[in-house]
Amino acid sequence: MSIVFERTRGMVDMPLHYCPGCTHGIIHRLVAESLVELGLMDDAVCVSSVGCSVFTYNYFDCDAYQASHGRAAAVATGSKRVLKDRTVFTYQGDGDLAAIGTAETVHAAARGENVTIIYVNNAIYGMTGGQMAPTTLVGQKATTSPNGRSAELQGYPIRVCEMLSTLDGTAFAERVSVHNPANVRKAKKAIKKAFEVQTAKQGFSIVEILSTCSTNWGLNPTDSLKWLEDNMIPYYPLGNFKTPEEN
Amino acid sequence: MEKMLMKGNEAVGAAAIKAGCKYFFGYPITPQNELPEYMSRELPKNGGTYLQAESEIGAINMVFGAAGAGARVMTSSSSPGIALKQEGISYLCGAELPCVIVNMSRSGPGLGGIQPAQGDYFQATRGGGNGDYYTPVYAPASIQETVDLVQEAFDVADTYRTPVIILGDGMIGQMMESVEFKDIQKRRLPQKDWALKEHVEKGSKKLINSLYIKPEEMEPHLQKIFGKYDVIKKEEVRYEKFNCEGADVVAVAYGTVSRIVRNAIKKLEEDGIKLGLIRPITLWPFPFEAFDEISPETKAFLSVEMSMGQMIDDVKIANAGRLPVEFYGRPGGIVPKPIEVVDKVKEILGGAK
Numbered sequence: 001m002s003i004v005f006e007r008t009r010g011m012v013d014m015p016l017h018y019c020p021g022c023t024h025g026i027i028h029r030l031v032a033e034s035l036v037e038l039g040l041m042d043d044a045v046c047v048s049s050v051g052c053s054v055f056t057y058n059y060f061d062c063d064a065y066q067a068s069h070g071r072a073a074a075v076a077t078g079s080k081r082v083l084k085d086r087t088v089f090t091y092q093g094d095g096d097l098a099a100i101g102t103a104e105t106v107h108a109a110a111r112g113e114n115v116t117i118i119y120v121n122n123a124i125y126g127m128t129g130g131q132m133a134p135t136t137l138v139g140q141k142a143t144t145s146p147n148g149r150s151a152e153l154q155g156y157p158i159r160v161c162e163m164l165s166t167l168d169g170t171a172f173a174e175r176v177s178v179h180n181p182a183n184v185r186k187a188k189k190a191i192k193k194a195f196e197v198q199t200a201k202q203g204f205s206i207v208e209i210l211s212t213c214s215t216n217w218g219l220n221p222t223d224s225l226k227w228l229e230d231n232m233i234p235y236y237p238l239g240n241f242k243t244p245e246e247n
Numbered sequence: 248m249e250k251m252l253m254k255g256n257e258a259v260g261a262a263a264i265k266a267g268c269k270y271f272f273g274y275p276i277t278p279q280n281e282l283p284e285y286m287s288r289e290l291p292k293n294g295g296t297y298l299q300a301e302s303e304i305g306a307i308n309m310v311f312g313a314a315g316a317g318a319r320v321m322t323s324s325s326s327p328g329i330a331l332k333q334e335g336i337s338y339l340c341g342a343e344l345p346c347v348i349v350n351m352s353r354s355g356p357g358l359g360g361i362q363p364a365q366g367d368y369f370q371a372t373r374g375g376g377n378g379d380y381y382t383p384v385y386a387p388a389s390i391q392e393t394v395d396l397v398q399e400a401f402d403v404a405d406t407y408r409t410p411v412i413i414l415g416d417g418m419i420g421q422m423m424e425s426v427e428f429k430d431i432q433k434r435r436l437p438q439k440d441w442a443l444k445e446h447v448e449k450g451s452k453k454l455i456n457s458l459y460i461k462p463e464e465m466e467p468h469l470q471k472i473f474g475k476y477d478v479i480k481k482e483e484v485r486y487e488k489f490n491c492e493g494a495d496v497v498a499v500a501y502g503t504v505s506r507i508v509r510n511a512i513k514k515l516e517e518d519g520i521k522l523g524l525i526r527p528i529t530l531w532p533f534p535f536e537a538f539d540e541i542s543p544e545t546k547a548f549l550s551v552e553m554s555m556g557q558m559i560d561d562v563k564i565a566n567a568g569r570l571p572v573e574f575y576g577r578p579g580g581i582v583p584k585p586i587e588v589v590d591k592v593k594e595i596l597g598g599a600k
C-alpha cells in the first residue's frame with residue numbers, strides 16, 4: 001500500500017494542545033513542511049512567543065527559544081546575529097506581536113534583521129480567554145469589549161503587513177489565510193518564500209496568517225472559517241505587500 | 248602590561264573585549280553613554296558586533312538570544328533603563344543564561360537625576376524582576392577594580408550560567424584613573440553544551456526556556472537554581488576589611504562611598520578615633536562572614552550610602568542584633584563629603600573623644 005498522507009518529519013510526534021478545530025495546527029504543519037522541503041529543518045531555530053502557541057518549541061523538530069511576551073523579534077535578532085547561517089523564525093500571535101511586541105517587531109523590520117516572522121492573527125487574545133486584541137475588528141465582541149469593539153472608545157485594528165511594508169528593511173510581507181484548501185496552499189507558498197528570502201540574506205520577512213479561534217469567538221470550527229472569510233478578509237486583505245525584486 | 252589613563256565607562260568596554268565579549272546590545276542613557284559608544288567603535292575591530300536596540304527591553308532580549316546561542320554578551324544602562332531590563336533579567340535567570348549587565352546608576356525613583364546614587368541596591372540584590380532568583384552583583388570602587396571585576400564577571404556568569412551585574416555609579420563611569428589590564432587567573436569553564444550552535448548536532452535538540460508549566464517540574468527547577476546559589480555564596484563572596492581591628496566604629500560602604508569613608512578614616516585618625524571599613528565587593532552574595540568577628544572596642548556599625556538606606560538591611564542581618572547599626576546617607580545624586588562621615592562617627596561616639 002502506498003502512503004498518501006503522513007506526519008511531516010518537521011514536527012515531533014506528540015499531541016498538540018490546541019482546541020479542536022483551531023487553525024494554529026494547520027499553520028504549524030505548513031511551517032514544518034516548508035522548512036523540510038527547503039532542506040532547512042535541521043538548521044532552523046524557532047523562537048516561540050507567549051500565547052496559545054507558547055509550546056511551539058515542543059512541536060517543531062529543531063532548536064528553540066521561549067521568548068517573553070512580545071519580545072520574540074528581539075530574541076531572534078540576538079540569536080541570528082550570532083548564528084548567521086541558521087534559519088531563525090518567530091511564531092507569534094497578534095496580541096504578542098501587534099500590542100506588547102510592537103516596538104520589537106517594527107525595529108527588527110526597520111533594521112532589516114534577516115529573520116522570518118510567522119504572525120498568526122486571530123483577532124483575539126486566545127490564551128488568556130478571549131480579550132480584545134489590537135486586531136479585534138470594530139464591532140467584534142470580546143470579553144473586554146462585551147458590546148463589540150467601539151472605534152470611538154478603543155480605536156482601530158492594526159494592519160501589520162501594510163505598516164511593516166513601508167519600512168525599507170522589510171524585504172517580504174504577505175498576508176494569507178487558512179480558511180479553505182486553496183488558501184492553505186497559498187499560505188504555504190508564502191511561508192516558503194519568506195524562508196527563501198532569509199536564506200538569500202535579503203532581509204526581514206513576515207507572513208501574516210489569518211487564523212480562527214472557535215473557542216473564544218464562540219463559534220463552531222466550520223462557522224469560524226466562514227466568519228474569518230466574511231469578516232476578517234475584508235478588513236485584512238490577502239496578498240503580497242512586498243517582495244524582493246528578482247534579479 | 249603598561250598602565251594607561253582611562254575613563255570608567257570605556258575601561259568597562261576594554262575589559263569586556265579583553266574577556267572575549269563579542270556582542271553588545273545598548274541603548275543611550277546618561278551616565279553610561281561612553282560604554283556603548285566605545286563598544287560601537289572597538290567591538291567590530293575585535294571581531295564582534297555592537298547593536299543599538301530600540302529600548303532597554305529590546306537590548307536585554309537580544310542578550311537573551313545571543314546568550315542562548317553561546318556568545319559572550321554584555322549590555323549596559325543606568326537606573327531607569329535597568330528597571331526596564333528586569334523582565335529580561337528574570338527570564339535570563341529562569342533560562343539560566345550567562346551574560347554581564349552593567350548599571351552605572353543614578354538617582355530615582357522615576358527619571359530622578361543623572362548624578363551618582365546607590366538607590367538601586369535593592370533592585371540589584373533582591374532579584375528586581377518577578378520570581379525566585381538572585382544575580383551575583385559586583386560593586387567596584389576604582390577603575391582598576393572595575394576592569395578586574397568585569398573580566399571576572401564573565402567567568403562567573405559562564406561558571407554558574409547566570410547573569411552577573413556590575414553595579415557602578417555615575418562617578419565610577421565618568422572618572423579617569425590609571426589602569427592596567429592584568430591577565431586574571433583563568434577559571435576552568437564548563438562547556439556550553441546547552442547552547443545553540445552554528446552547526447547543528449543531529450539528534451540533540453537545544454531549548455532555551457524558562458517555562459515549566461507543571462508545578463512538580465517548576466519546583467525542582469528552582470531548587471536546582473538555588474543549589475547553584477548555595478555554591479556561589481560559598482565560593483564567590485568578596486569583600487575588603489580595613490582598619491577594623493580595635494576600631495571604635497566600623498563603617499560599611501561600597502563603591503564610590505567606600506572611597507569617601509577611607510578619607511574619613513584618615514581625618515578621624517588625627518582625632519584619635521579609629522574608624523574601620525567593611526567594603527562589600529559582592530553585594531550579592533553579601534559578605535555576612537566579614538561581620539563575624541567584631542573587636543570588643545567597636546561600639547557600632549555605620550552604613551554609609553548614597554541612598555535613603557538600603558544596604559543597611561543587610562548590615563542589620565549581618566550584625567544579628569549585636570551592636571547598634573547607624574546610618575548616614577546622601578541620596579538624590581549628592582556625594583557625601585568625608586567630613587560629614589567624620590561628624591556622624593563623632594556623633595555616634597557622643598561628641599569628640
Ligand SMILES: Cc1ncc(C[n+]2csc(CCOP(=O)(O)OP(=O)(O)O)c2C)c(N)n1
Nearest residue numbers: 050051052069093094095096124125126127
Ligand atoms: C508580560 C505579560 N503580560 C501578559 C501576559 C499574559 N498573556 C499570556 S498569552 C497573552 C495573549 C496572547 O494572545 P495572542 O498573542 O493573540 O496569541 P493567541 O493566544 O491568540 O494565539 C497574554 C496577554 C504574559 N504572559 N506576560
Ligand code: SF4
Nearest residue numbers: 018019022052126213
Ligand atoms: S483558544 Fe483559540 S487560538 Fe487558542 S487553541 Fe483554542 S481555538 Fe486556538
Ligand SMILES: [Mg+2]
Nearest residue numbers: 093094124126
Ligand atoms: Mg491572538
